[in-house]
Amino acid sequence: MYEKAPETIWWNGSLVPWDRARVHVTSEVAMRGTNVFEGLRAYWQPESEQHVVVHLHRHLARLAQSARLIRLPQAESAESVARLLDGVPELIRALRHRGDLYLRPTLYIDEGRYGWRSGQVKLGCYIAGYPTDPRVDRPMSCVVSSWRRSPDLAVSPLAKVGAAYQAFRLPRIEAAMAGADEAILLNTNDTVAETGGAAVFLVRGDTVVTPPLADGVLDGITRGIVIDLLRSRWGMKVVERSVPRSELYVADEVFVCGTLDEVRIVSSVDAVPIGGGTWPVAEGVRALYLDICAGQQDPVDPAMLHTVSSAPPGPDLQDRSTGSPPL
Ligand SMILES: Cc1ncc(COP(=O)(O)O)c(C=O)c1O
Structure with missing residues (x-):
């Protein structure tokens, strides 16, 4: 968490001092976590002195989809x-930060209770932006959680709803208690779903496998980028199919991808080493993804990178804050 927050936040259409953006303790968002949110990365490209946001429009389209799924008033x-x-x-x-940023656009119920008709609730929205932590390059260790990804008929995995992220709290505690970096969740059919923030991929010979959306997987934007890269840049076969737990232990490689994790290699699952210390496919995708975000290679889809030209140089936000964005 932050020792010192950024000075500015975007709130209900205006840039305001960080401390001005408040809700009441009894509000629907504070009480039941009724919000939908997105996590975006804006990469700083020093040569052109600009930020590029990865798939800004896709992220905001998914935000609208999440709002629809929990029936927030549509017009508002x-x-x-x-x-x-x-x-x-x-x-x-x-923010005038000459470095990478993590941004969290959020839409929430400020006033009114479970109501869903226009007029019954008042919505609020904000965007918080944070300098990102230094990138972690080392591969990560995972455990398979004893907790399950929530089924579509409880809280849809297709919706990024704040309250739903409580379901990742105990898996993360479980992983930490086992000395691992991250938890992989199974779904209620006992096949692999995802982590609390990333899609899971397995390399099996010349094929790359990832669970389909119907297996309790968010329609991940990085997941889509990675599938396109594997197919179009390396001609690899990518198959979306259910993955039994045991297949994790015998895969040639396992990696995860998401906005915050970018592409991260998984070196072990439940302390079983994966890939014998080399992960050529995962390392290749990771390097290519990071190069594209840094402006050193072209994306498959030119719409992937949304350019934001910078403001005149100002004080560096990174100097004033530490830690990672609150997950
Ligand atoms: C549960 C969950 N799965 C996967 C992802 C990765 O999705 P994306 O690549 O769109 O960031 C996220 C992050 O938003 C997430 O919260």
Whole structure:
């Protein structure tokens, strides 16, 4: 967590001092976590002195989808999403940070209870932006959690709803208690779903396998980018199919991908080493993904990188904060 927060936050259409963005303790968002959110990365490209946001429009389209899935009022949600779209570049410029940023556009119920008709609730929205932590290059260790990914008929894994992330708290504690970096969750059919923040991929010979959305997987934006890269840059076969737990232990390679994790190699699952110390496919995808975000290689889809030209140089936000964005 932050010792010192950023000075500025975008809140309901305006840039305001961080401490001004408040909700009441009894509000629906504070009490039941009724919000939908996105996590975006804005990569700083020093040669061109600009930030590039990865798939800004796709992220905000998914935010609108999450709002629809939990039946936030549609007209008000659409209006807020349009404001958030403008707010992202505004905030990036205002932060004046010459480095990578993590941004969290969020839409929440400020006033009113479970109501879903227009007029019954008042929505609020904000975007918080943080300098990202230094990248962790080492491969990570995972455990398979004893907790399950919530089924579609409970809280849909397709919706990024704040309250739903409570379901990742205990798996993460379980992983930490086992001395591992991350937990992989199975779904209620006992096949592999995902981690609390990333899609899971397995390399099996010349084929790469990842669980389908129906197996309790968020429609991950990085997941889509990685599938495109594997197919179009290396001609690899990528198959979306259910993955039994045991297959994790015998895969040639396992890696995860998501906005925050980017592409991370998994070196062990439940203390079983994966891949014998080399992970050529995962290392290749990771390097290519990071090069694209750094502007050193072209993306498969030119719409992937949304450019935000920088404001005149100002004080560096990184100097004033530490730690990672609150997950
Ligand atoms: C549960 C979950 N799975 C996967 C992901 C990765 O998705 P993306 O690549 O769109 O960041 C995230 C992050 O948003 C997530 O919260």
